[in-house]
Amino acid sequence: MPESKKIIFSIETSCDETAMALVEAKGKLISPKFKVIKNAILSQIAKHKEFGGVVPNIAKREHQKALPEMLEIFEVVPEFEDIDIIAVTVGPGLEPALWTGIEFAEDLGKKINKPVFPANHIKGHLYSFLLSSINNINELFPAVALIVSGGHTILLLLNSISEYKVLGETKDDAAGEAFDKGARLLGLPYPGGPELEKLALKGNSATFNFPRPMANQDNFDFSFAGLKTALLYKLKDSYKANWKDINKKAISGISDNLASGDAEDIAASYQQAIIDCLAAKTFKAVKKFSARSVIISGGVAANKALRKAFAEIAKKENIEFLAPEQQFNTDNAAMIAASSYIESLQGIERPLEANGNLSL
Ligand code: KG4
Ligand code: ZN
Helix, strand or coil: CCCCCEEEEEEECCCCEEEEEEEEEECCCCCCEEEEEEEEEEECHHHHHHHCCCCHHHHHHHHHHHHHHHHHHHCCHHHHHHCCEEEEEEECCCHHHHHHHHHHHHHHHHHHCCCEEEEEHHHHHHHHHHHCCCCCHHHHCCEEEEEECCCCEEEEEECCCCCEEEEEEECCCCHHHHHHHHHHHCCCCCCHHHHHHHHHHCCCCCCCCCCCCCCCCCCCCECCHHHHHHHHHHHHHHHCCCHHHHHHHHHHCHHHHCCCCHHHHHHHHHHHHHHHHHHHHHHHHHHHCCCCEEEEECHHHHCHHHHHHHHHHHHHHCCEEECCCHHHCCCCCHHHHHHHHHHHHHCCCCCCCCCCCCCC
């Protein structure tokens, strides 16, 4: 793609959200600018809720149903002739779900005779902060970026928009999984992150001292599996029941069976432990690499306590803190348009086929 203005129509179906966006992109790699013209997201949460997580074949069926309906409601048709490129997520994600978006994009591309760009979902999260207007973008670098979603926890050093190095990753669960699994133990419905955040709002985060796994280690990696186990022991202790009982009750709502106020304090303390683990490594990297900004993105970056903690530390360190607008934290197609523009300016190519394990 040359550098002039481009209109990108993007599609995202990697997990349980069907999403489409129409985005205007312009500028060179050192100063890209985006204007979101249209942005639509249809969540399948209600369809997966009773299973406590995303069921790939249900996701596929729901995407197949939603894509043509959404295109119609989206009313993009009169603007088709203005579209320069169609972008579609090819991975990482659930392959049956990814294929629905890819096939839909391919058919549409043939119909309107436009090229289809195979996009990387993680890069979408990484570049989602660019959807907000940013002054003096080049003063942000070097930047430390933290991607925290249901599938990934990755810490990166960005020397410019296009040059990055992975500093560390989670060794087990992703930060979003830590929220979801913790919420499940507390008997909260899927997806647990926003529910746990809501419960934590009413609690005191200093009440219980959950571990901060790996937080003091001399690396930039994360680990959350032990934290989840610590929560299980805490609940066992508070609930004074046996393991089997806890697991049974968790499904129907263990938080209701705890002493009044306990569930809120446990949720707040557990959430704080996750935030502290993330902040410890992120700001260690800021110091080591003399970063001028910190960027967070991904579903977990929607968490207000996390945003507040990071904003406060960044202020103390006298560096910029950037996070996407709320609607662009969780999965969306606007971020797919942004990353596709950046990647196509770089000349990055990949096959137009689903790759569940596609990496950065
Ligand atoms: O980025 P995303 O929408 O999908 C993936 O690429 O994984 O992230 C979803 C994850 C889920 O684990 C969800 O529980 C978590 O982000 N999440 C949150 C919040 N909103 C979404 N976690 C904590 N607090 C939130 N407010
Ligand atoms: Zn995502």
